[in-house]
Amino acid sequence: MMTIPEPEPILEDGPVATGEQARPWPVRFLTFMLAIQGAVMAVIGLLSVDLSAGWHALLVDSSYFQALPPLGVLALIAAIGFYSLRPGAWVMAMLVEGLTLLFTLIVYFRYRPDNVLLYGIMVYAIAMVVYLNYAEVPAIFRVQPGTGEEELA
């Protein structure tokens, strides 16, 4: 006799699903990238607190990078959300990239710095936005249309 498999549970307020199988490759990749982004931004921000200190001044030449740690924390929170497939994680990740881009653009238009690091952050954030909008990524955080369920993301 043929058995009908039970449907995957979709939780309204909690995670979309649990387990390694429900965590596709793009999610794992973005989790990693967000975590890296968060850690790097936090470190750069913390290093730039005291510009008179030694070697890191070669890398970071302005104090505006002090604004990065909060963004880094947000990116880490988004990474955790992505890892646990929280419903709002995708929007959170987009928000982090939006804020990062806003920061880099404000710095660019205000100070016109000749800082490779700033452009590097810009490129990274653009790449993240492109990948976050790659069709299958937002789809993971939504329910199938027509089921009558609320959108999760």
Added chain:
Amino acid sequence: MSEQDMVRDLDLTVVRDRASSLAREREIDLALLRRFEPVIRYTRGEKFFPMRVEPYLRRSSLWAQRPGREPVALLGEGQVSPVSLAQPRPAPFGTIYFLKFITPMNLTQLAAYRLQTLQEGLRRRDIGAVFRAGRGRLARVGYTSRFVDAMFQLSLLARGRVPGDTAAAAALEYQMIMEERPHYSYYGRVVDQGDWTVLQYWFFYAFNNWRSGFYGANDHEADWEVINIYLAPAVGNGELAPQWVAYSWHDGEGSDLRRHWQDPEVEKVGEHPVIYAGAGSHASYYQPGEYLAQLELPFLAPLTRLSERLEQFWLRTLRRYPDEGEEAEPPSNIFRIPFVDYARGDGVSIGPGQEREWDRPALLNPVPGWALHYRGLWGLYARDPFSGEDAPAGPVYNRDGTVRRSWYDPVGWAGLATVPPPAQALALVLARQETVEERQEELLDEIAEESRRLNGLGVEAQAMRTLPHLRVLYAQHQHRIAALAARLDELRASYAEDAALLEALKLYAERLRAGKPRDLRAHIKHPHRPFSDVVLRFDRFAEVWAAVSISVGLLTFVILFLFAPQFLIWGLVLLVSVFVFVEASFRRQLPRLVTTVTVLLAVVASLVLLYEFFWETIVALVITAGAYLMWGNLRELWS
């Protein structure tokens, strides 16, 4: 009896017969009209109802506006009648005739009227008869629309318009007309067009007070509205029965106006369709509710088209499809001015079995002189460049004197020209099937003939191929072969298309024979839906914000400009950001806002990078493309 007497008697008999036949026809028309006459449900606070034109004309004067001149009165109040209106009046090109129903009140009269209305309201405690707008129209649209609306309101000060107290004076005049002889009446017309019998119901109102009474787009003297019911012999008994109905709203035309008689959207009381009339505008709707009407200003039309194209690019090319549930909001364009047409149906109801019944209708068959010969406006010519404040022309004509399509082609007006009456549909499908089959037989013969010719040419070409002295002839043959092959290809494609068409016709014929229900709403491209309660989720604060936001924005701009010009740019950026954030919060569209803004920032950042590192970007792109191609090829090699 002399021969002359006999001829005279014969003529009289013919005339009498014709007269009685005409009278009989009129009675039949009247019976048909009365059988399906509509029920109209109005919104609370509606002041004007369908009436006869005679009392309106008695209280009007007739004017002519010649080009470059001041308007002159041709007939004074009391002199205008259906007969005098129909008189021919030669005039130079560009002359506009118009009626003037209202002489604006002075301040004392206006105050007296307001006091009287207030007293009556208090005496009757008829609070329910008062209109309450509810959710503001501005809360339903974005900032640009609100800004355009603010400009439109200000423009009323400069352009021609119906004076503010005119609506009050018109209400008073209408009240007096109703006190003289209370009546609710419509004009009926029966038209045979093709295989359809169209019942037209024309409603004449003394005044349209949409703007002054219901926060709408315009006020104007006189208003003509129409609905059509399309009758055709029913399948089976062959009796004339309603098949379609079309209501007019705001100069709309085409299939979107039309609903099938069996469509659940068409509410009926017995055999009488129900119309929900827009408050003040008198536009006709199928369902009660509040409808978003959008006014397009002619000089903003290019911007409107551009924004529509951008929206299409955003939705289709960038695939930014709306989320589930978002489509419930009617589409709005930021360069159109939003107005709400309140058609709640919670006020007076007129029609069979209602609190107020129709009087015996007046017939427009044959067309009376006042409708046919008077091409002018039925109320004040306000010289409004947008025409919204100018009165409409009569039932036959548009404002510019051309004949209304709803008059000369009621079937085409509702997009019914391509729809056969149901009793004839099957016969028509079978006839088309027969035609296509005949065409296919002809095509088959032609294909066989051309194939033979092509084979013959092919054989000849084969024979010539190894003979060098026939080189020129061979080349000519090749040309002929190519042309014939193309022709044959065309014939075979036509045959294949016809086969598909024939299949579709056969299936359709089967469906018709089986009497299977079809999609009654397939023809509707833009259903005019009211706002649902689900969509109306704004609280009072959101409405207040919508009402004051543009003024607050302008005020902040002025303050920044005067007192802190050094922060003007950043101040404005902050102001716009706060406005956008507040609005998105009210509309529960913060996630969408975040996505949109982030994508825009990514675009800007990409442009910055391209500007700063143009050649480096090109080199990086080339390297990436090369690496990608190499990776793909190597994978193919190793797999």
